Each structure stands twice: as structure tokens, then as C-alpha cells.
Amino acid sequence: MRIILLFAITIVLFSLQASAQQQGERIPGEVMIQLNSGQNISTIAPWLNQQGLTIKQELSKRLGIFLLEFEEGRHNVSALISNLKKQPAISLAQANHVVALREADESFPDDPFFEDQWGFYNNGSGGGVEGADIDAVKAWDITTGGLTVLGDTIVVAVIDGGAYLQHEDLNFFKNRHEIPGNGIDDDNNGYVDDYDGWNAYSNSGNVPSNSHGTHVSGTVGAIGNNGIGVTGVNWNVKVMPIAGSSSTESIVVNAYSYVYEMRSRYNETQGDSGAFVVATNASFGVDFGNPDNYPIWGAMYDSLGAIGVLNAGATANRNVNVDDQGDIPTAFESPWLITVTNTTNRDEKSTLAGYGLESIDLGAPGTSIYSTRPAPTNYGYGTGTSMATPHVAGAVGLLFSAADSAFMDAYHQNPGEYALMIKDYLLNGTDPLEDLDGITVTGGRLNIFTSLNLLLGKISMQAFPDDTLTMIVEQESVRTDSIQFINTGQYDLQLVFREAEPYSWLNLASDTLQLPADTAVSLLISAAAMEMVPDTLYAEILMDAGPLGHQTLVVKLIVVEPVGNAELYLVQHQVFPNPFKGQLTFRMFLPVNEEVSLSIYHINGSLVYENSMKLQAGLQQLQWDGNSIIGSEAKRGIYFYRLQVGDQHFNGKLIKQ
Numbered sequence: 001m002r003i004i005l006l007f008a009i010t011i012v013l014f015s016l017q018a019s020a021q022q023q024g025e026r027i028p029g030e031v032m033i034q035l036n037s038g039q040n041i042s043t044i045a046p047w048l049n050q051q052g053l054t055i056k057q058e059l060s061k062r063l064g065i066f067l068l069e070f071e072e073g074r075h076n077v078s079a080l081i082s083n084l085k086k087q088p089a090i091s092l093a094q095a096n097h098v099v100a101l102r103e104a105d106e107s108f109p110d111d112p113f114f115e116d117q118w119g120f121y122n123n124g125s126g127g128g129v130e131g132a133d134i135d136a137v138k139a140w141d142i143t144t145g146g147l148t149v150l151g152d153t154i155v156v157a158v159i160d161g162g163a164y165l166q167h168e169d170l171n172f173f174k175n176r177h178e179i180p181g182n183g184i185d186d187d188n189n190g191y192v193d194d195y196d197g198w199n200a201y202s203n204s205g206n207v208p209s210n211s212h213g214t215h216v217s218g219t220v221g222a223i224g225n226n227g228i229g230v231t232g233v234n235w236n237v238k239v240m241p242i243a244g245s246s247s248t249e250s251i252v253v254n255a256y257s258y259v260y261e262m263r264s265r266y267n268e269t270q271g272d273s274g275a276f277v278v279a280t281n282a283s284f285g286v287d288f289g290n291p292d293n294y295p296i297w298g299a300m301y302d303s304l305g306a307i308g309v310l311n312a313g314a315t316a317n318r319n320v321n322v323d324d325q326g327d328i329p330t331a332f333e334s335p336w337l338i339t340v341t342n343t344t345n346r347d348e349k350s351t352l353a354g355y356g357l358e359s360i361d362l363g364a365p366g367t368s369i370y371s372t373r374p375a376p377t378n379y380g381y382g383t384g385t386s387m388a389t390p391h392v393a394g395a396v397g398l399l400f401s402a403a404d405s406a407f408m409d410a411y412h413q414n415p416g417e418y419a420l421m422i423k424d425y426l427l428n429g430t431d432p433l434e435d436l437d438g439i440t441v442t443g444g445r446l447n448i449f450t451s452l453n454l455l456l457g458k459i460s461m462q463a464f465p466d467d468t469l470t471m472i473v474e475q476e477s478v479r480t481d482s483i484q485f486i487n488t489g490q491y492d493l494q495l496v497f498r499e500a501e502p503y504s505w506l507n508l509a510s511d512t513l514q515l516p517a518d519t520a521v522s523l524l525i526s527a528a529a530m531e532m533v534p535d536t537l538y539a540e541i542l543m544d545a546g547p548l549g550h551q552t553l554v555v556k557l558i559v560v561e562p563v564g565n566a567e568l569y570l571v572q573h574q575v576f577p578n579p580f581k582g583q584l585t586f587r588m589f590l591p592v593n594e595e596v597s598l599s600i601y602h603i604n605g606s607l608v609y610e611n612s613m614k615l616q617a618g619l620q621q622l623q624w625d626g627n628s629i630i631g632s633e634a635k636r637g638i639y640f641y642r643l644q645v646g647d648q649h650f651n652g653k654l655i656k657q
Contacts, residue, residue, distance in 0.1 A: 027248050029072040030056070030096035031081060034296050035064030039089040047087070051080070057203070059250055060257030061190050062264060063303060065296060067096065067250040092295045097249040099328075101161070101212060101284045102314045102386045112229045112379045118345045119219075119365030119391060120231070128345030134365065134391060135449035136233065142452050143402040144224060145234030145394075150408045152276040155238045156220050156397045158390070159255045159282055160213030163241035164374035165196055167214060169222050169229040173197065173240040175262075177273050180205065187273055189261055200244030200254040207241050209374050215382045216283055217241065218372030219390035220397070229379055230371055233394025233448065234401070240275060245284040249297060256280065256300040263307050267415065278400050278419075280304065281393035282329060283314045283386035289328030298332040305336025308415025310423055312338045312393040314385035315354035321439075322356035331359050335420055338396075338427075340389040341436075342366030343445050348435045353385055355439040362430050363445040364391040395426055395448045402452050406579065406657045425454045428549040442549075450547045453491065459547050460489040461515065468554040473529040474562045482522040483553060487515045488577075493546055497523065497553075500540035505529065506555060508541070529559045575641070579655035586622045586643060590615055594646045598622050600654070603638040612644075626656065 031053075035041065041055065041064070048054070052070050059065040070080075077095055084093035114120070121137050124130035147153060155173050165172055177187035180195035191198060193205035201208075217232075217239045224235030240262075244255025265274030291298055301311050315322055315330040322331055322339075330339040342353035343363040350367055354360060366388030373380040399422050403411070411418035429451030430444025437443040453459045463485055473479045487493055493515040497508055509524035525541075541553040575586050586598060597612035608628045626634050639654040 025098045026077065027096040027098060029069050030248075030250065031068050031070070031077070031084065032059070032094055032096055032250055032253065032296050033066055033068060033084055033090050034092040034299065035066075035089055036091045037064070039064060041066060044087060044089045051075075051083070057250065057254070059254045060260065062261055063257060063300075064091075065253055065257065092299060094293060094295050097286060097289075097294065099246050099249055099252055099284055099286055101246050102317050102384055114231060116370040117230055119369055120233075122345055126345065129347055132343075132345055132347035132445075134233075134395070134446045138449040139398065139452050140224075140235070142449075142456070143398060144236060145221070145398045145401045146236030148276075148400055148408050149403065149405050150412075152271060152400075152408075153238055154234070154397045154400050155240050155275045155277045156234075156393050157240040157242055157259045157277050157280045158213060158217050158220060158393075159242045159252070159259075159280055160216055160245045160284075161210035162199070162208035162243040163213040163217050163239070164209045164211075164372075165207060165241070167218075167372055167374070167378070169226070169372055169378075170214070170217055171221060171223050171236065171238055172217075173238040173275060175275070178205070189265060189274070191258060191261070194258070197241040198243070198255065198258040200242065200251045200258065201247065203254070207243055210243070211373055211380075212283070212382075212386065213241060213243070213245070214374050215369075215371045215380070216281060216386060216390045218379075219369060219387065220281060220394040222372050232371075233391060234397050237394070237397045237401075238275075240277060245282070249294065252284075253296055253300060256297075256304065259309065260300070260304055260307070263304070263309055267307055267412075277309055278422075279393045279396035280309060280311045281390050282311065283384075283389055285314065285316065285330065286328035287316050287318060288320075288326050289331065290326045291328065291331050291333070294328050294332075297329065298334060301329070301332060301334035301337045305334060305419060306416045308411065308419050310336055310338060310396050310419050312340060312389045312396070314389040315339055315341050315356075315360055317342075317352050317384050318354055319351055320354050322354045322359040324356075327354060327359070330354065330356075336416070336423070338362075338392055338423055340364050340366075340385060340392050341440065342383075342385045342388040343433070343436070347431075347433050347445060349433075349439070350383075350385075353388075355436075357439055357441065359441075360439070361427055361441045362392070363433065363436050363440065364388040365445075366391075391446055392426065395446060395451065396422060398448055399425060399451060399455055402455060404456075406581075407455075422455075425451045429454050429547055432546075447547075453489070454547065457488075458490045459493070460487070461493060461545060461548055462486045462488060463551075463553065467551065468556060469525065470556045470558065471525075471527045472558045472560060473527050474560055475529050475532060475534070477562075478526055478528045478530075480524055480526045482524050484520050484522045485513065485515055486520045487517055490517050491547075492516045493548070495523075495546075496544040498542050500542055500552075503539045505532070505537065505557060506539045525555060527555070527557050529557070532559045534561055535559050575652060575654070579657045580626070581657045582626050584624045584626065584654065586624075586641075588615075588620055588622075588643075588645065590617050590620055590645070592617050595644075596620075596622065597644040598624070599642045599644075600624060600634075601640045601642070602634075603640070608634055608639065 056069040057067040122133035221237035222232035224231035262275040313329040342350040344367040369387035495513040507526040600609040
């Protein structure tokens with residue numbers, strides 16, 4: 001909740017105190033530092049003392065983040081931060097700031113039924129538009145969340161004001177390696193009595209009850225299909241409650257540090273301790289904040305992303321362009337941050353929600369959202385970007401529950417890289433909205449059903465010979481070629497094309513292609529080399545592929561002097577799918593009839609498969625069924641291929657799952 005002082009106070013002292021607590025204001029007498037990796041605070045402690053700086057709190061032992069305090073007025077803060085940054089042991093330094101929640105002040109009557117959760121299923125009642133929802137009902141036919149295919153218990157961390165831990169409709173994380181209330185750090189993770197989560201306000205395991213945090217938790221993961229109250233995006237996910245959403249920035253850093261510690265321990269112990277946190281939810285921030293002034297907070301998202309955690313952040317509850325005005329956290333540039341604005345039941349951006357073509361990724365339902373509340377009401381409505389963001393954090397958890405074993409194996413090996421793939425599935429799966437077009441990155445609203453289908457490969461497309469078409473054209477002549485689009489998914493697609501700018505030599509046969517499931521369609525492209533000298537030119541074709549997002553196709557035109565009928569085209573080839581499980585296809589475009597041979601080698605150098613044949617000019621393909629030359633199925637692992645086409649040869653790596 002953004003807290004605004006609406007009454008006048010004439011007492012000068014109180015006015016000064018209030019003005020110091022405005023959102024984004026520096027907290028007097030406090031700065032934060034982050035040490036370089038391998039550095040110890042003891043090495044710079046004498047220098048800090050000379051500067052009148054004392055250590056107020058260690059915010060993250062693992063990341064080396066400390067809150068320092070000093071006598072306000074002794075230092076020019078800008079100069080102090082500059083001096084701190086010059087110290088070899090210090091990586092980042094900044095002031096500490098005031099932070100506030102992001103919930104609009106609005107409430108509605110309680111109603112404990114799923115039909116009130118229009119964000120999951122919108123039938124057009126209550127003035128809404130049918131289908132203006134995240135397609136949750138369809139998604140739950142695929143998965144309802146909770147566990148990964150490898151047995152990891154999925155956790156979403158809700159950093160907020162706390163949560164009502166006794167709510168019967170919520171499934172909260174418990175640190176089973178900690179004994180509650182004994183005053184001992186039983187699991188030696190640096191946090192005492194963190195059985196229920198963490199309270200960054202008091203540095204204790206006593207998580208306070210909080211209406212806002214309970215509401216957000218319900219959207220992420222209220223227990224579904226239990227005959228009680230409401231449901232969340234996930235029916236069975238574990239919600240990790242962390243109190244630390246407002247007041248001061250150092251508390252926010254402390255809260256995120258707890259997530260970092262718990263997920264790091266999970267990675268390091270192969271799941272024996274810690275928590276498999278895949279997403280965090282932040283429904284708070286600083287209006288008009290400049291990211292340059294908050295480097296440690298911003299760096300937390302990169303640190304969390306590197307260990308596999310995506311972070312959903314609510315933008316401002318103001319109709320402002322974040323690109324121009326700034327905002328914390330949604331103006332941070334971390335690739336592991338997903339920034340969210342608020343949409344209504346009519347698929348319109350809320351008039352009280354931020355936007356930005358570069359800064360805000362997508363919209364999600366955030367107006368009149370029905371979810372859990374503390375007793376005695378237990379349920380209630382909320383409005384704001386705070387209510388939109390947990391739809392996205394919950395969607396991250398839901399996608400992880402649907403990923404297959406190959407994806408999860410790869411994720412555990414490269415958590416940062418594969419977490420970004422989950423983000424791509426979320427962003428590419430959005431439903432386009434006119435109201436978000438041109439003011440958000442995706443121009444769309446969250447659709448978890450489409451995102452799940454992208455993850456599962458039910459929506460896919462490949463361009464052949466590639467996303468670059470090379471055309472060699474003789475002077476004073478015209479050549480027509482094509483890029484073929486192959487829909488290997490189970491849903492129909494519509495492709496829309498336009499030239500990035502007018503090209504006098506380029507002509508597209510159509511600006512729209514219908515691409516039904518399991519079919520291939522070609523876009524004919526003509527290039528005219530009229531009144532041209534020998535040269536190489538490039539053109540960009542912008543393609544909107546619907547749920548697959550936007551793609552840029554490149555046409556490379558090589559204008560040559562006339563050389564009779566000699567074919568100058570290079571062979572184009574494509575291998576898919578890769579990685580593969582069963583059949584592997586090699587597609588190629590041949591300018592003339594050619595002898596083609598294919599050899600597959602195991603990484604140890606042994607020959608696994610070979611074949612050769614004469615192929616006609618045009619679009620052709622060779623297939624390998626995944627069996628060796630003796631008929632047995634090739635084992636999982638790395639292979640190499642050699643494709644010989646006439647006097648040209650191509651080499652590449654294959655991965656058998």
C-alpha cells in the first residue's frame with residue numbers, strides 16, 4: 001500500500017520527520033556496501049572507523065553486504081559514497097532509502113467462491129470481457145503445480161509485510177531443518193529460528209501477520225480444489241513468507257538475502273537443505289527511483305538469477321512512463337527481473353498503473369482481485385500492481401511443475417540460463433492487448449496456458465533455410481526465392497510480415513501467412529537487381545508470430561555480374577530438433593542435383609551411422625532414426641555429424657536426450 005500523508009501538520013519538528021520518510025528519500029546516517037568476492041569486512045574495519053562509520057548490520061554474509069551508520073551531518077553523502085567505491089575491497093556502495101508498498105487503497109465485500117476470481121476465468125460477468133483472463137482453467141488441465149518432475153518441492157518467496165500463517169487455505173513453506181523457538185541456528189544457515197520463514201524487520205524467525213502479504217500469497221498459491229475459499233495460480237506450491245517489503249532499503253536487501261541463502265544451500269546440497277525457490281514476488285518499491293542510486297538492490301536480482309531464481313516486481317500505482325520517470329525496482333535492467341503492470345477485467349491497463357516500452361514487461365490481472373486475508377474475514381478484494389505481480393510469480397512456479405526431466409536436468413546444471421528460458425516462455429506467451437501495445441515490452445497480458453504450451457513444445461515454428469535468406473542475383477535480373485516456415489506444434493499460427501523500412505529492390509508476395517499445425521508454408525520473396533552495381537545489400541523483415549513473439553528475418557542480396565547459367569548459391573542446411581530424443585531431420589536447399597552423404601560420430605570418435613544418396617535440386621531432407629548402424633538405439637550423449645554435399649561439407653554437434 002502506498003502510504004500518503006493527507007493531513008496538514010503545523011508542528012515543525014514533525015514536518016521535518018515526515019518529509020524525511022517520503023518514498024525514495026535517503027535515510028539519514030545510513031549507507032550500504034557490498035564487498036568484492038573473497039573480501040572480509042575486518043580488512044577495512046580500521047578505515048571505516050577512521051571515517052566515523054560503524055557496522056550496524058550484516059545484511060548478507062554470503063554476498064558480503066553490510067549496513068553502515070554514521071553521524072548525520074558529518075559527511076557529504078555523495079562524497080562518502082564516492083570514497084567508499086574507491087576502496088579496493090568494496091564492490092558497490094549506496095545510500096539507504098525509504099521503500100513503500102504498492103497496493104491501491106480499495107476494498108470490496110468478501111465472497112469465498114472461485115467465480116469471483118475473474119483473473120483466472122473471466123466469463124464476461126460484472127462488466128468484464130469474456131476471455132480477459134490468464135487462461136488458468138485450461139492450464140490446470142496440464143498441471144496444478146507443487147513438484148517438479150524430479151521431485152523438487154517448488155517454493156515461491158513472497159517478500160511483503162508478513163502473512164497470516166494460520167490460514168487454512170494457504171500452504172506455507174517450513175524449514176524442516178530448524179527447530180522453532182529454541183534460539184539456535186539449527187541448520188547453520190546464519191538465521192536463527194527461521195522455521196516459518198524470515199522477518200527482516202526484526203532479524204528473527206517471527207513472521208508477523210499481514211493483510212497485504214496474505215492476499216499476495218493467496219494469488220500465488222492458495223490451495224486449490226479443497227472446497228475452501230479460493231485458489232491460487234498454483235494449487236499446491238509452497239509459499240515462503242518473508243517480512244521485509246517496506247520501511248528501509250536495507251531491510252529489502254536483507255529479505256532478498258534470505259532467499260539467496262536458502263536457494264544457494266539447496267543447490268549446494270542437492271536438495272538436502274535450503275529451499276527450491278524459483279521465484280520471488282515484490283509488491284513494493286520507490287516511485288520515480290533512479291536505478292543508479294540503488295546498485296546493491298539491483299545487483300540482488302542478478303545474484304538470485306545466477307542461481308536460478310526469477311523475480312517478479314510490481315511497477316508504480318501511477319499512470320507514469322517508467323522509462324522516462326524512473327521506478328524501483330521496475331527500472332532495473334537485470335534479465336532475471338520480470339516487471340508487471342495492472343490490467344482490468346476488460347483487458348485494459350489500469351489508469352493507475354505504470355508503463356514503459358523498455359521497462360515494463362507485461363500486464364496481469366490486478367484490479368478487484370479476490371484472494372486470502374487474515375482472520376476474521378479470511379478473504380477479500382484488492383487492487384493495484386501488487387495484485388497483478390503474484391499472478392506472474394505464481395506462473396513461474398507453475399511452469400517449473402510442467403517442465404520435463406531433460407529441461408530440469410539442464411536447469412540444475414545451468415540454473416541462470418534455463419531460468420531465462422522460463423522467462424521467455426512467459427513473455428512470448430502473452431495475449432496481445434491494444435491497450436498495452438507500444439507501452440510495454442511484450443504488448444500483452446499474461447497467459448499461462450500459452451506459456452505452458454511453449455514450454456512443452458506444443459507451439460513451435462522453424463524457419464528454413466534459416467532466419468537469413470541469401471539471394472545471389474545477376475545485374476538487370478529478378479530472382480524469386482522463399483523462406484519456408486514449418487509449424488511443428490499442435491496449434492495454428494498466423495504470421496504477419498512487414499519491411500523494417502521500404503526497400504526498392506525487395507518485394508514480399510504476402511504480408512500475412514496462415515500456418516496450421518503440422519504444416520509448412522512458404523513466403524515468396526523477390527529481389528530485383530535493376531540498375532545496380534555489384535554489391536551486397538541487406539533488408540530486414542519484421543515478423544509477428546503471435547505467441548512465439550517477434551522475429552527479424554534478414555534478406556542478404558548479393559548482386560553479381562552476369563556469368564551465364566552458373567549456379568553460385570551456397571548450400572543451406574538445417575538440423576532439428578537438437579537436442580533430440582528420437583528421429584533427427586537434416587533439411588537442405590540444393591541449387592542443383594547433388595550427391596549427399598551423412599555421417600554421425602559419437603564423441604569418442606566411433607562411427608555410429610552413415611548414409612548417402614543422390615538428391616534432386618530444391619528442398620530435400622535426410623533423416624536419422626536415432627539407431628546405430630547395427631540397429632541398436634544410440635545412447636544419450638553428445639554426437640557430431642558431417643554432412644557432405646557435392647564438394648562442400650558441414651560439421652556440427654548433436655545432443656541425444
